Amino acid sequence: GTTRWHADLERALAGWFAAPCAIVYPSGYLANLGVLGTLLAPGDAVFIDRLVHASLVDAARASRATLKVFHHNDPAHLAQLLSRARTCRRRLVVTEGVFSMDGDVALLKELVEAAEAHDALGYLDDAHGAFVLGEQGRGTPEACGISHERLIYMGTLGKALGCQGGFVIGPTALIEWLHHRSRPFIYSTALAVPVAAAAVEALRLLQDAADHRTRL
Secondary structure (H helix, E strand, C coil): CCCHHHHHHHHHHHHHCCCCEEEEECCHHHHHHHHHHHHCCECEEEEEECCCCHHHHHHHHHCCCEEEEECCCCHHHHHHHHHCCCCCCCEEEEEECECCCCCCECCHHHHHHHHHHCCCEEEEECCCCCCCCCCCCCCHHHHHCCCHHHCEEEEECCCCCCCCCEEEEECHHHHHHHHHHCHHHHCCCCCCHHHHHHHHHHHHHHCCCHHHHHHC
C-alpha cells in the first residue's frame, strides 16, 4: 500500500530528525513489535525499564529474547544486568522518553552511556516526547543532549501531530532491513493516503509552531 505520500512522509520525518532514513508503521504499537521482533531472537537479551508502555513489554516477550527488567530510570541497575549477560549475542536496552503513565523523563544520557559501555544497542520509544521536547522539537534526545545516532528512535504521529501511525528513524541499513523483514510492516495495510498527507502537512506547520510547543 505504499504510495508517494508515504515516501514523502518518511523523507519528511528523516529530515526533521536529521536521520538518514525513516519507516512508517500503521501504529506505534506495530512499530515496537516490528523493530524488536526483527532485531531480536532466542540467544539475545532485551532490557526494559519497569514502567515502559505495554506495547514494549509485548514486543519484548514476542521477540523470544531473554527478558530482563531494570528498576525505573536506574542506570546503575541496568549496568549490573548488562554485565551479567555478556554471553548473549545481541543486547538491546529499551526505554521511553517521556513515560506515558507518570509523565517523567528518562535519564537518557546515563542510560545510553550504560548501554554503550556494555556494547548494547539503545531503543527509545519517544511517543510523548517527539515534536514537543527539545529546542527544535526533536524530542527527548535533543532535550537531553543526546544525538539520535546513538540509539534507535521511535515516535508516533498520533500525539503531537494529531494524525495516526508510528515511525522509526535510523541508519539506512536498519531501515532497509525493517522494510524487507519486519512482519508488522510487510503484512499490515499502510496508512490511509489522507492520513499520510495530513502528517506531511502537520510537519510543515510544526516548523513555525515554536510558540505552541513552548506553551505546551
